Amino acid sequence: RLQDGGRAYLLVNNPRITVCLAVTASGRKLPPFVVFKGVFSARIEATLPAIFPDGVFATCQKTAWMDEKNTEL
Numbered sequence: 001r002l003q004d005g006g007r008a009y010l011l012v013n014n015p016r017i018t019v020c021l022a023v024t025a026s027g028r029k030l031p032p033f034v035v036f037k038g039v040f041s042a043r044i045e046a047t048l049p050a051i052f053p054d055g056v057f058a059t060c061q062k063t064a065w066m067d068e069k070n071t072e073l
Helices: 042-051
Strands: 017-020 033-037 057-061
Touching (some): 042 057
Antiparallel strands (some): 017 033
16 A cells, blocks of 8 residues: 555554364263463463453464464363
8 A cells, every 4th residue: 555655555464263163972062262362471372261251261372373382271
């Protein structure tokens, strides 16, 4: 997008999210698990439960990938 006399602006906004919806072999649905791109902090830890309804697990990870560390319950 060009604005302001021909200067080029590059808007960099790369939100990323991973959502895991799982079902056990017996057919029981597991709670949704959401991973946001970001660094986990006390502020985020306090905010995430207020955003999601009860039973939804949410966390942050640098690349928004599910890994061994963030899937330990």
